[in-house]
Amino acid sequence: MKPRAVGVPVLQIAIHAVAFAIAGYALAQIVRGGSVVNFAIWFVGAAVLHDLLLFPFYSLLDRLGVRTRRDGAVNQVPVTNYLRVPALMSGLLLLVYFPLILGLSDHQYYLASGHHPHGYARNWIAITAVLFAGSGLLYAIRVLRAKS
Amino acid sequence: METPHRLAKPPPGPFRPEFWRSPLRGPWLTSFLGTLLLPLIVIVAVTGLISDGAYDPGLGLNSPFDRYGAFDVAIHLPASSPAWLYAVTQGLHVTVGLVAIPFLLAKLWSVIPRLFAWPPARDLTHLIERASLLLLVGGSLFEFATGVLNIQVFYPWHFNFVREHYYGAWVFIAALTAHVLLKLPTVVHAYRERGFLRPLRDDLHHTAPEPADSRGGLVAAAPAPPTISRRGLLGLVGGAAGVLLVVNLGESVGGPLRRIALLAPRGHALGSGANDFEVNKSALASGVIARARDPRWTLTVRGGRTVRLDRAALLRLPQHTHELPISCVEGWSTSQRWTGVRLADLADLVAAPAHASMHAASFQRGGAFRQATFTAAQVRDPRSLLALRVNGADLSLDHGYPARLILPAVPGVHCTKWIGSLTFLRE
Numbered sequence: 262m263k264p265r266a267v268g269v270p271v272l273q274i275a276i277h278a279v280a281f282a283i284a285g286y287a288l289a290q291i292v293r294g295g296s297v298v299n300f301a302i303w304f305v306g307a308a309v310l311h312d313l314l315l316f317p318f319y320s321l322l323d324r325l326g327v328r329t330r331r332d333g334a335v336n337q338v339p340v341t342n343y344l345r346v347p348a349l350m351s352g353l354l355l356l357v358y359f360p361l362i363l364g365l366s367d368h369q370y371y372l373a374s375g376h377h378p379h380g381y382a383r384n385w386i387a388i389t390a391v392l393f394a395g396s397g398l399l400y401a402i403r404v405l406r407a408k409s
Numbered sequence: 410m411e412t413p414h415r416l417a418k419p420p421p422g423p424f425r426p427e428f429w430r431s432p433l434r435g436p437w438l439t440s441f442l443g444t445l446l447l448p449l450i451v452i453v454a455v456t457g458l459i460s461d462g463a464y465d466p467g468l469g470l471n472s473p474f475d476r477y478g479a480f481d482v483a484i485h486l487p488a489s490s491p492a493w494l495y496a497v498t499q500g501l502h503v504t505v506g507l508v509a510i511p512f513l514l515a516k517l518w519s520v521i522p523r524l525f526a527w528p529p530a531r532d533l534t535h536l537i538e539r540a541s542l543l544l545l546v547g548g549s550l551f552e553f554a555t556g557v558l559n560i561q562v563f564y565p566w567h568f569n570f571v572r573e574h575y576y577g578a579w580v581f582i583a584a585l586t587a588h589v590l591l592k593l594p595t596v597v598h599a600y601r602e603r604g605f606l607r608p609l610r611d612d613l614h615h616t617a618p619e620p621a622d623s624r625g626g627l628v629a630a631a632p633a634p635p636t637i638s639r640r641g642l643l644g645l646v647g648g649a650a651g652v653l654l655v656v657n658l659g660e661s662v663g664g665p666l667r668r669i670a671l672l673a674p675r676g677h678a679l680g681s682g683a684n685d686f687e688v689n690k691s692a693l694a695s696g697v698i699a700r701a702r703d704p705r706w707t708l709t710v711r712g713g714r715t716v717r718l719d720r721a722a723l724l725r726l727p728q729h730t731h732e733l734p735i736s737c738v739e740g741w742s743t744s745q746r747w748t749g750v751r752l753a754d755l756a757d758l759v760a761a762p763a764h765a766s767m768h769a770a771s772f773q774r775g776g777a778f779r780q781a782t783f784t785a786a787q788v789r790d791p792r793s794l795l796a797l798r799v800n801g802a803d804l805s806l807d808h809g810y811p812a813r814l815i816l817p818a819v820p821g822v823h824c825t826k827w828i829g830s831l832t833f834l835r836e
């Protein structure tokens with residue numbers, strides 16, 4: 262038996278009413294600021310991009326990866342997570358730092374800082390290589406341990 | 410409750426419960442991820458409000474956007490704060506924000522089957538809850554996305570970032586507070602039933618689905634065999650947070666950490682000269698190069714009377730040296746030794762009253778931060794300088810030559826560069 266979220270629906274409605282009032286006030290300020298369409302595209306777009314693009318994309322990759330590696334095990338040590346973990350970490354870094362890695366804001370960055378944003382793609386590739394190498398090393402240790 | 414017949418059978422795909430296969434999803438996992446995420450969000454929200462307060466939006470033209478309502482709940486740092494305080498709070502805002510991202514993504518992953526709940530709304534209460542969840546999910550992703558892009562100087566939008574990030578935060582905070590209050594019983598129940606940490610003891614072979622929750626809809630109806638344990642998943646999330654911490658922290662903390670801040674937007678080592686440290690807006694971009702080099706430059710100081718001082722006259726006034734950070738709202742900071750004239754001495758020079766606030770204007774023609782207004786307490790702080798030199802050398806053009814402001818615990822952009830005039834205001 263799962264408890265009801267809040268015993269009294271009145272309390273539930275009251276909490277929602279306060280939340281909608283504050284959020285509505287903030288949204289009204291954005292409307293007054295005059296860029297409501299662009300804001301709405303970003304606000305809803307961020308959720309849509311995550312829920313209907315990013316999530317299916319990484320889930321599908323993960324599922325395909327798990328499927329093809331189902332029998333990928335040496336000495337009973339499954340290889341799945343030793344590839345999954347560095348791949349997801351590297352993917353997350355790309356997701357967060359893609360403007361610098363892909364050089365999308367080079368000009369703005371130069372105007373702000375007075376120098377060009379060099380080396381981000383190289384650094385991301387290097388970090389990715391280190392993550393996979395470290396994971397491979399851990400895997401090798403576990404395989405050797407399982408053998409002995 | 411009667412469900413209309415045509416909605417009884419969900420359409421194929423993610424709307425069917427058997428579509429969701431992960432054996433890890435369930436109320437305990439979501440509760441645990443939420444418990445880890447919440448304190449991070451609180452830190453980011455509080456430091457965000459501190460940053461808003463540090464701009465003193467009520468003074469002069471300091472607010473970067475029009476505030477129509479009386480909705481100013483900015484948190485103000487106390488006067489005579491340690492010089493590094495804003496560097497710490499803003500460093501936390503950006504760094505903890507980055508570190509929270511893997512927790513946020515994992516939290517969203519753990520509840521995504523609910524997005525495809527069928528029927529889309531069971532009743533009015535459910536519809537209201539789903540609307541508030543749109544504000545919660547949209548608000549969180551909007552805040553994180555705009556913040557992450559802003560620190561990389563990437564602006565693929567047409568709105569005022571500061572205003573939208575500020576009011577977007579209120580949408581997020583309101584929806585999150587309601588969410589926490591409404592889900593608290595579910596969280597308590599999950600911990601009572603499963604234990605707070607007990608599910609973390611299970612290795613992969615002992616990882617089993619949580620008991621079915623008929624109304625929650627998180628536990629898979631037809632779970633696949635596990636490929637990772639719950640502690641493995643949390644290790645992945647925590648490890649990813651650790652990687653983000655390591656590659657970014659150096660731009661806020663400096664020292665040897667700067668060398669491993671491999672992806673920090675401002676993590677570069679810039680050389681060893683007196684002026685080799687980060688700049689927020691270059692002299693080139695600000696269009697000030699010709700006027701900054703003009704030897705006829707004078708500073709106008711207005712108060713009880715008006716005086717004009719050239720650089721030589723300023724250098725003849727008593728010089729003071731303080732180590733103070735430039736702390737950017739983007740999260741990076743850099744501490745340097747600044748030498749120049751105390752603002753308090755300049756106030757006395759023009760017979761300004763002790764309670765006078767000060768308006769500083771750059772001779773820069775455009776740009777949002779070519780001016781700033783400061784409280785009397787900030788002006789009279791002995792560490793507040795009109796800096797002429799840094800680390801024993803003249804300021805470079807990029808760092809504000811011929812003269813710039815440097816004050817303790819203020820946002821970097823308020824340390825106005827290429828100063829043209831200082832005006833002490835009676836009120």
